[in-house]
Amino acid sequence: VRPVQSVGWSADRRALRILDQRLLPGEVRYRDIASIEVLCEAIVTLAVRGAPAIGVAAAIGIAVAARATPHSDFPAFRRWLETTLPHVRSTRPTAVNLAWALERLSRAASAATSVEAAVGVLELEAQRILDEDRAMCEQIGRHGMLLLPPNARVLTHCNAGALATAGIGTALAPVYCAAAEGSIARVYACETRPLLQGSRLTAWELSRAGIPVTVITDGMAAALMARGDVDVCLVGADRIARNGDVANKIGTYALAIAARQHNIPFYVAAPSSTIDATTVSGRTIPIEERSAVEITRVVGEFPDGIDVWNPAFDVTPCAFVTAIISDAGVHRPPFDFAA
Amino acid sequence: VRPVQSVGWSADRRALRILDQRLLPGEVRYRDIASIEVLCEAIVTLAVRGAPAIGVAAAIGIAVAARATPHSDFPAFRRWLETTLPHVRSTRPTAVNLAWALERLSRAASAATSVEAAVGVLELEAQRILDEDRAMCEQIGRHGMLLLPPNARVLTHCNAGALATAGIGTALAPVYCAAAEGSIARVYACETRPLLQGSRLTAWELSRAGIPVTVITDGMAAALMARGDVDVCLVGADRIARNGDVANKIGTYALAIAARQHNIPFYVAAPSSTIDATTVSGRTIPIEERSAVEITRVVGEFPDGIDVWNPAFDVTPCAFVTAIISDAGVHRPPFDFAA
Numbered sequence: 001v002r003p004v005q006s007v008g009w010s011a012d013r014r015a016l017r018i019l020d021q022r023l024l025p026g027e028v029r030y031r032d033i034a035s036i037e038v039l040c041e042a043i044v045t046l047a048v049r050g051a052p053a054i055g056v057a058a059a060i061g062i063a064v065a066a067r068a069t070p071h072s073d074f075p076a077f078r079r080w081l082e083t084t085l086p087h088v089r090s091t092r093p094t095a096v097n098l099a100w101a102l103e104r105l106s107r108a109a110s111a112a113t114s115v116e117a118a119v120g121v122l123e124l125e126a127q128r129i130l131d132e133d134r135a136m137c138e139q140i141g142r143h144g145m146l147l148l149p150p151n152a153r154v155l156t157h158c159n160a161g162a163l164a165t166a167g168i169g170t171a172l173a174p175v176y177c178a179a180a181e182g183s184i185a186r187v188y189a190c191e192t193r194p195l196l197q198g199s200r201l202t203a204w205e206l207s208r209a210g211i212p213v214t215v216i217t218d219g220m221a222a223a224l225m226a227r228g229d230v231d232v233c234l235v236g237a238d239r240i241a242r243n244g245d246v247a248n249k250i251g252t253y254a255l256a257i258a259a260r261q262h263n264i265p266f267y268v269a270a271p272s273s274t275i276d277a278t279t280v281s282g283r284t285i286p287i288e289e290r291s292a293v294e295i296t297r298v299v300g301e302f303p304d305g306i307d308v309w310n311p312a313f314d315v316t317p318c319a320f321v322t323a324i325i326s327d328a329g330v331h332r333p334p335f336d337f338a339a
Numbered sequence: 340v341r342p343v344q345s346v347g348w349s350a351d352r353r354a355l356r357i358l359d360q361r362l363l364p365g366e367v368r369y370r371d372i373a374s375i376e377v378l379c380e381a382i383v384t385l386a387v388r389g390a391p392a393i394g395v396a397a398a399i400g401i402a403v404a405a406r407a408t409p410h411s412d413f414p415a416f417r418r419w420l421e422t423t424l425p426h427v428r429s430t431r432p433t434a435v436n437l438a439w440a441l442e443r444l445s446r447a448a449s450a451a452t453s454v455e456a457a458v459g460v461l462e463l464e465a466q467r468i469l470d471e472d473r474a475m476c477e478q479i480g481r482h483g484m485l486l487l488p489p490n491a492r493v494l495t496h497c498n499a500g501a502l503a504t505a506g507i508g509t510a511l512a513p514v515y516c517a518a519a520e521g522s523i524a525r526v527y528a529c530e531t532r533p534l535l536q537g538s539r540l541t542a543w544e545l546s547r548a549g550i551p552v553t554v555i556t557d558g559m560a561a562a563l564m565a566r567g568d569v570d571v572c573l574v575g576a577d578r579i580a581r582n583g584d585v586a587n588k589i590g591t592y593a594l595a596i597a598a599r600q601h602n603i604p605f606y607v608a609a610p611s612s613t614i615d616a617t618t619v620s621g622r623t624i625p626i627e628e629r630s631a632v633e634i635t636r637v638v639g640e641f642p643d644g645i646d647v648w649n650p651a652f653d654v655t656p657c658a659f660v661t662a663i664i665s666d667a668g669v670h671r672p673p674f675d676f677a678a
Contacts (some may be wrong), residue, residue: 013365016646025638025640025641025642026628026639026640049401188648190524191532191560191634193530193532193556193557193558193559194556196637196638197633199634199637199638199641201637203641203642203645204642204645207643207644207645208642210644212646213644213645213646214645214646214647214648215558215634215635215645215646215647215648216559216634216647216648216649217532217533217589217590217595217634217649218532218556218558218590218592219529219531219532219557219558219589219590219593220589220590220648220650220653221593222592222593222596222653223589223592223593223650223653223654226592226653226654231583250556250558250559251556251557251558251559252558253561253562253565254557254560254561254597256594257561257596257597257600258593258596258597261596295530295538295554295555295556296554298535298538298637299364299535299538299539300365301364301365302363302538302542303364303542303543303546303547304546305546305549305552306542306543306546306552306553306554307551307552307553307554308553308554308555309525309527309553309554309559309563310555310556310559311559311562314559314561314562314565315562315565333603
């Protein structure tokens with residue numbers, strides 16, 4: 001089974017087409033998005049999510065909105081683009097792929113001298129970002145599968161699969177490649193509170209692809225490792241600092257500590273666009289804090305007088321990372337991702 | 340505000356009265372239980388939960404059922420008791436307080452020579468177990484509060500509070516005692532998936548007592564420690580082996596590893612009845628596995644082909660435990676709880 005396509009163009013290429021991840025696994029519904037407002041809402045509400053997929057979605061979304069813009073004079077169009085890019089950028093502060101994709105659009109459009117030329121160039125660049133994302137996933141898969149033992153039992157967190165990219169995923173790319181050779185015994189998917197991307201998304205896309213998957217709660221991972229049931233940990237990243245510190249879904253750091261305790265390799269897989277050489281270390285990565293409702297919702301009525309802390313990401317210090325797998329290859333410590 | 344009373348006798352002492360914890364925090368409803376079948380159902384479904392509270396509830400529940408038993412001849416009554424005790428015991432395999440309470444009932448009744456005498460002795464013993472549990476909680480609180488720094492920021496897991504005992508709790512007893520002297524800055528309550536005892540129960544009982552509490556997901560604890568926001572970890576226990584290995588709610592072990600990584604003291608608080616000198620180490624503690632539905636429920640429709648692992652407890656090796664706080668005092672490693 002081919003992994004699902006979660007982000008791309010609509011058939012007439014007038015809209016961004018996304019698989020609405022808020023409805024999974026109960027409902028598989030695609031949505032066509034043609035306006036910046038709807039694009040931003042889709043990103044903020046996690047209808048589209050996963051650092052690479054957000055970058056691709058933003059690029060396509062802006063390209064189709066540019067095509068539909070009513071501005072026929074070029075200065076007005078440029079002003080529209082100059083306000084639109086930071087507006088879209090502000091939707092998710094932690095992931096760096098979004099900033100990177102928008103920067104590529106900005107640079108591509110900078111040489112244009114007409115609305116028509118700029119729109120054409122934006123569409124071309126968005127397509128390139130999509131194509132490159134797919135290729136990067138494949139390369140991550142090829143590099144990463146060499147790190148997996150035969151019949152690997154892989155623990156992963158959140159969703160860094162086909163649903164988080166335009167291709168076969170980042171953390172799950174080595175899993176798909178190894179599974180194609182019959183070499184994946186099982187994937188353990190941490191459910192990933194509060195938004196359950198593991199139990200809702202990773203479990204869904206892996207089971208759909210016929211790969212054995214077991215869902216556990218986040219607090220069970222260390223106990224699973226203690227049983228000897230995990231060969232490797234494999235997670236994605238939303239931003240990797242120059243020194244190899246990794247910002248990823250909240251809960252990743254706890255897994256890295258537990259993996260170290262049990263001598264289990266802890267691999268981070270991400271496209272090169274996730275590496276931010278201008279961020280010296282994880283300490284300066286902004287961590288998005290999200291609504292308390294994401295946590296309290298499952299309880300129903302949450303009494304007054306109870307506080308909630310809901311950071312979307314944490315930072316795993318580079319010392320806990322066995323290797324970083326990118327499209328460029330396998331990076332081992334000490335990490336130094338120069339600009 | 341006095342901590343809530345979660346388990347005791349009904350006003351006419353003809354029933355066990357419990358606060359139904361399945362309905363919290365949305366609804367505060369007490370239930371009177373007078374039959375063994377309903378008692379077992381209440382324990383299995385976690386209407387009453389927490390190792391000490393289960394022991395107390397079982398003792399009172401059996402005493403009131405004994406009073407109501409139709410057996411007027413003593414041999415028939417003894418046979419009833421001899422089948423009832425193991426039946427109740429089988430409801431929760433991990434907690435040792437339940438077995439301990441039932442053993443006390445069995446021993447107390449063994450000298451009786453009439454139904455009336457046996458019933459009287461069972462009632463007396465159940466009351467003793469209740470009174471001793473309250474006293475043990477107070478002593479744990481007094482011993483434990485000395486381990487807390489001024490204005491302590493305490494991280495706890497699951498619920499080891501008033502809702503888990505007949506008194507002021509085990510892990511939360513030092514918190515209540517220190518809070519009475521104005522020395523608790525904040526309690527961080529891990530929500531404790533899958534059954535959310537932290538966000539449903541601990542947050543409720545602490546906020547009700549006016550103690551500042553912040554709910555986090557289990558995966559956030561390590562990130563919170565990395566920020567320097569946790570002074571001590573304080574958890575309960577369902578069984579403590581002779582060597583100091585601690586079986587407690589799933590997720591405890593992950594917290595212990597993270598606490599060690601951040602040089603944060605990791606304290607386990609439990610009444611002496613939780614210490615099982617006949618269990619040499621954690622390796623032989625049976626770990627209850629519960630229904631997958633407890634995990635999948637929050638996702639709604641869970642597609643076929645996805646496995647779930649749902650152990651209710653994990654074992655934290657004694658090497659990760661800074662000290663064990665019991666009613667007898669503060670125990671430091673190396674632990675050796677001789678019979």
